[in-house]
Amino acid sequence: MLKSVIDIVETLATGIRAPERPPTSLGEFAEAFSAIDDPLSASLRAALTGIRPDVGWVDEFEDLPGGEVWVVDALDGAVQFIQGLPQYCVSVTLVRDGEAELAVLHSPWLGETYAARRGEGARRNGTLIEPSRKASLTAAAAAAGQPPFVTKQPGVAEAAGRSLTAILGEVAAVRNLGPTSWQVADVAAGRLDLFWQYGRDATNLVGASLIAREAGAVVTTADGAPWTPSAGSFLAAAPGLHAAAVEILRQAE
Structure with a gap:
């Protein structure tokens, strides 16, 4: 299933584009955000429900319930994205009873995807990753x-x-x-x-x-x-x- 989630995230993230210029008020920011986040979130929800119709859904900033749920942030780093900065990603996690089972982060700007499934290591663009070996x-x-x-x-x-x-x-x-x-x-x-x-x-x-x-x-x-x-x-x-x-x-x- 991890491969299917990666494919969904990478495909749906392809078409997102930041506004031509940063908003000048909080109202404009909210409008610009909703114009991009709402349809992308809806597309992600439909696609993920298609592969696991029995799994619930949690929006950003909500508490995590019991059972299995998708935790999705269509514009993780929305402030940067709306401002025209590259530091943002699409984030999808499958959570079971408060513990992540799989996670996918995709940066359209970098063309990179971090992905992990419990017990199977973590990868960036398919290659295993490991942390720094620094000791100081x-x-x-x-x-x-x-x-x-x-x-x-x-x-x-x-x-x-x-x-x-x-x-x-x-x-x-x-x-x-x-x-x-x-x-x-x-x-x-x-x-x-x-x-x-x-x-x-x-x-x-x-x-x-x-x-x-x-x-x-x-x-x-x-x-x-x-x-x-x-x-x-x-x-x-x-x-x-x-x-x-x-x-x-x-x-x-």
Whole structure:
């Protein structure tokens, strides 16, 4: 089934195009987003239902129910996309009882697809990937993010600020190369060495966490506990860097 999902995502993502110019108001942004996201989401839903009609559907930012559901974000990185920036992807995850079973991320701009199925490793464009082999944070390229509508989660923005201050002095560089899911997948592939985030963000992280784990990256909360979709923080790191990253983030808290 993973191959079928990859084919669906890559085919339907081919025709999406950003607006000719960025919107000048929130209303224009919402209109531009809906004009692209609504039909693409509908097409993805129809195609995925066609291969698994018994599976439910979860929209972005919703809680994950029990049973099997598709978690789909047709424009993961919508702000960048609407602004004419290349950092966006189409994200599809099959979740069973809160655990990702398969995940597909496709970047039309890069022509790349990350994909993983539980127990079968993670791949980019069909080739197995693995995380960085770095053992020192001083050489690390780190990335950070924040959940959508971060101000609705009290204390999260403040925790993000403290952690950024702490990490900046320990690594070679910190970037935000959104969308969140793609940054986590880039940790899985060794392009980035670690990614962290505070706040609950289940639908953006559940599929990417599978790709990271299947590639061999370490996925936990910021304090090193097992990550679950209800967790209030997230860390994905190369095995040789994870413990050091946890120690810095604990001190920042």
